[in-house]
Amino acid sequence: MSDVTIFAPSPTLTVTVEEHGDEPDIHVHAGGQGVWQARMLLRLGVSVTMSCALTGEIGRMLRHLLEDEGISVAGVERPGKGSAYVHDRRGGERRPIAETEGEPLGRHDLDELYGVTLREGLASGLAVLSGPAGEEALPPDTYRRLAADLREGGAKVVVDLAGERLEAAVAGGVDVLKVSDEELSRDGLAEDDSPAALLAAMRELHRRGADAVIVSRATDPLLLLDAHGFLEVGPPRMEVADTRGAGDSLTAGVVAGMARGESPREAIVTGAAAGALNVTRHGLGTGDSAVIEKLRDAVTVREISDDSEAGIDQPVTGHVSPDGLAALAEPDEEDRA
Incomplete structure (x- = not known):
């Protein structure tokens, strides 16, 4: 059981190109709001479980990246296209090369993710609800239901x-x-x-x-x-x-x-x-x-x-x-x- 559960419905695979000497330096990380929150929590000595949807090839890579950082992953795996971006920062400013918000969660996947989040959040007793990668990823009312049900079960x-x-x-x-x-x-x-x-x-x-x-x-x-x-x-x-x-x-x-x-x-x-x-x-x-x-x-x-x-x-x-x-x-x- 982790100290904190983070609901991060659609983490993002990030690819950033930087300059190292005269050569491009390519970095691959997990990103997105919930990931950045989890990363800082780990720095502060707090254990974290991330409840998220892991979509397609991108999702499989994200699981490894998150677990390598020390984040426990309670993921719902599904086929399809996940959230990702490629940014070029060699000029000092971020320049988007390619970006995708991924595919919205279907009803069955959302139900499963909802259940996983309740299970982990109630076990932790402290849950963070973070936003998805795109506006269409899941219905906004999901956040009302999750907040109400988690608090009903005694979680903050x-x-x-x-x-x-x-x-x-x-x-x-x-x-x-x-x-x-x-x-x-x-x-x-x-x-x-x-x-x-x-x-x-x-x-x-x-x-x-x-x-x-x-x-x-x-x-x-x-x-x-x-x-x-x-x-x-x-x-x-x-x-x-x-x-x-x-x-x-x-x-x-x-x-x-x-x-x-x-x-x-x-x-x-x-x-x-x-x-x-x-x-x-x-x-x-x-x-x-x-x-x-x-x-x-x-x-x-x-x-x-x-x-x-x-x-x-x-x-x-x-x-x-x-x-x-x-x-x-x-x-x-x-x-x-």
């Missing part, structure tokens, strides 16, 4: 989704929702990316069924809302090599803390540090756990008041150390009564 559910999949998962009920400000604005959940609009969107998502909501804001501090109120979380500012995968590393850091028994309010510190380190690297979902632990000390946390008309008020507390977060999460005497 973390989702890092957008659009219809986000709304479906929240309708089922989730312990933690992570989303970016851009996704909130794009999907019409926030009027714009102003603090006031983001706070309003977070309150609404919390009301709909997300116990904790985390909003990433590119280079601006993260925002967190839970039953105790809002936090503003400032990651350390690092020199950027590649921003891709930073959000998935953030999610993985939060999940790693939860796997160790922390609340999302406490775990956000590790998440912020993991996301900050990931941007310094070209490898997505990678980083050294010792460095992440050091970067935790550079994360700033401020409790902010909730004013729906004025947006974010001035902080009511200053910097809070990671050890002080537990105190912020403690209910006051009035709450205990």
Whole structure:
């Protein structure tokens, strides 16, 4: 049994061409949101089972690549065309050569994958629901059903989704929702990316069924809302090599803390540090756990008041150390009564 189960319906085979001296250097890896989350979780000492569909020749290769990294695979094998891409990065920027999202899951394969995910997620007690490679891979309502059934069985559910999949998962009920400000604005959940609009969107998502909501804001501090109120979380500012995968590393850091028994309010510190380190690297979902632990000390946390008309008020507390977060999460005497 693994510490965490990740629902990754369609992992992607990635082929990247880079330059090594005067010769092309070709790298083949497993990729996709769930894979990047799993990779960072492993770096943080958390064991992972990935529940996924393994399609055709690409799927057989993905199984070997995932298992070679130390990820346990609970896969549904099926014929057909899987998700894959070939990128050329020899010029410094990613240039797509060929990309395919693969084939959507059929009803029988989806039923089998659903059952596998429930089995593994309930055994772990902590499940991450990640997105598929393509919009048509599976019905969005799958996320509502999975979130509801996993929580009914006693598991905690973390989702890092957008659009219809986000709304479906929240309708089922989730312990933690992570989303970016851009996704909130794009999907019409926030009027714009102003603090006031983001706070309003977070309150609404919390009301709909997300116990904790985390909003990433590119280079601006993260925002967190839970039953105790809002936090503003400032990651350390690092020199950027590649921003891709930073959000998935953030999610993985939060999940790693939860796997160790922390609340999302406490775990956000590790998440912020993991996301900050990931941007310094070209490898997505990678980083050294010792460095992440050091970067935790550079994360700033401020409790902010909730004013729906004025947006974010001035902080009511200053910097809070990671050890002080537990105190912020403690209910006051009035709450205990």
